Amino acid sequence: MYGALSFVAIGIAWAAVFIIMGWWLVVAMDLIIVALGGVIYFSMRKGHLRFGLFLAQAGLVLIAVTMGVLLDVPTAEYPRVSHIYLLSVASLGYLNYQREKSKIQLTLIVICLLTFVILASAPLASPYVLEMPDLLRFVGTWANATMATIMLAASVHAIHSELVRKDKDSRRLMSALWNKEFKLAFQPQVDKSRKIVGAEALIRWHHPEKGEISPASFIPQAEQLDLMSDIGNWVLEEGCTVLKSWEKNPKLQHLNLSLNVSAKQLMHNKFEENVRKILNRTGANPNKLTLEITESVLVTGFELARAKLAALNELGVTVALDDFGTGYSSLSYLRQLPVQHVKIDRSFVKDASLNDHSKTFVKNLVQLCNDLGQNVVAEGVETEEQHKLLCEFGASDFQGYLYGKPTDLENFESQNLA
Secondary structure (H helix, E strand, O other), rough: HHHHHHHHHHHHHHHHHHHHHHHHHHHHHHHHHHHHHHHHHHHHHHOOHHHHHHHHHHHHHHHHHHHHHHHHHOOOOOOOHHHHHHHHHHHHHHHHHOOOOOOOHHHHHHHHHHHHHHHHHHHOOOEEEEEOHHHHHHHHHHHHHHHHHHHHHHHHHHHHHHHHHHHHHHHHHHHHHHOOOEEEEEEEEEEEEOOOEEEEEEEEEEEEEOEOOOOHHHHHHHOOOHHHHHHHHHHHHOOOOOOOOHHHHOOOOEEEEEEEHHHHHOOOOOOHHHHHHHHHHHOHHHHEEEEEEEEOOOHHOOHHHHHHHHHHHHOEEEEEEOOOOOOOOOOOHHHHHOOEEEEEEEHHHHHHHOOOOHHHHHHHHHHHHOOOOOOEEEEOOOHHHHHHHHHHHHHOEHHHHHHOOEHHHHHHHHHHOO
């Protein structure tokens, strides 16, 4: 945002200079820079960081090339300096690429570097070069070289800060894992008669100083830092240990347990082996274990995902497709995937009780899943009306605040032992 505001300030300053000189074409270029800086600033202020960064890079490349060809052509007295900005752009692009891998971003980085080499190595004389007075060229050379160097230093500082932050976040999450700050909360799953048939285990982080940290906060961090396999293996080990303990109690041995598996965790080359080892080590019954995947796994590679899910089935593990209808699934995918349960997303459950159109949609969705031989679990059920409707539609299991909120293991077990 500070960089965007500097765009605005520099553009206004140079526009004022060229207005005095009467160079209206250059004034128009400076006003474009001002407008670009404004758009970037407000985009970032609205939270559109990725768009703002990408726009800043593309705009800087265009500005540097235009300046290098029309205004900043090297002479015996004054070298070209505008191309130095391109190193800052490439650095900024690298930072953005580390946050989210993108072919477009990688292409823009390559364009920046190639353009830098060309502008640094060739005069690129143009018949449209605007000859500036020596004093203005002198001031411009020093001003642009200084600003470009400051921007490059700021980019390096930003990259360093990002690496330090990632290192701190990584150590913080691994410390939480080692110090047993993660806990599992259990939300009951019931059948049509509201008998508890199992639970979904949800990870919670109880920080010794900050209190409970929302999964919505630390799960994305763990994904970015490639720690989901470690955390996911802990959840799997802990969940299977709980399952084994339930087998020893006649009042609990009928319960199933659902655990969430992220796309990165599933696609790990040793995931199936890890599941098998944990099942063997804990002695948990795989037929009582359900692993929930989201539709995002289909983006990472459908055929590989299908093979991995089939391998889980061979171990005796049930597979559920979570949040169905909100992502990338199609009827073709649903038919081909070796999943036994489909969880209807809470947004559909909520809408089904609000209007006839949504009601018909959910009814057909449940019927379709049943026709494919898949049990339907309705999540996010909060009202009696929603429960009644989904029972009529053919859903087999239910989950939501109507039946119970996520709670610790002791409270969950007491509900079944009462």
